[in-house]
Amino acid sequence: MADGDFATVRSLFAKDFIEVDDHIQAVDSLLITLKHCKLESYELRDLQVRILSSDSALTAYHVVNTFNCGTDDKPQRKNYDNNSITVWVRQPGTANWLVQAHTETPTSPAK
Numbered sequence: 001m002a003d004g005d006f007a008t009v010r011s012l013f014a015k016d017f018i019e020v021d022d023h024i025q026a027v028d029s030l031l032i033t034l035k036h037c038k039l040e041s042y043e044l045r046d047l048q049v050r051i052l053s054s055d056s057a058l059t060a061y062h063v064v065n066t067f068n069c070g071t072d073d074k075p076q077r078k079n080y081d082n083n084s085i086t087v088w089v090r091q092p093g094t095a096n097w098l099v100q101a102h103t104e105t106p107t108s109p110a111k
Helices: 006-010 027-035
Strands: 013-020 024-026 038-053 056-068 077-090 097-106
Antiparallel strands (some): 013 024, 056 077, 077 097
């Protein structure tokens, strides 16, 4: 995402978003990490959706992706294979849904 549109990416997250995986971080910390990496591949599998209320929903899915956090001359690829849960919340008075919380569990050791 090093060349990505961060305003668009940021607009997908609630202001008080939280991510829990091997550490806990807010959206600004997540974006700092993503700014130095480029998403090279992404495969979404087994998507399931659960409606929690009229203004909240949960998605559970398996995702396999690869990020390159190095340079073209010296790539540093990180491969992930995770089961994930994301909580989406409709913003009051709008039809906009934003990510409120996200967590991941590796299905296999990172490569």
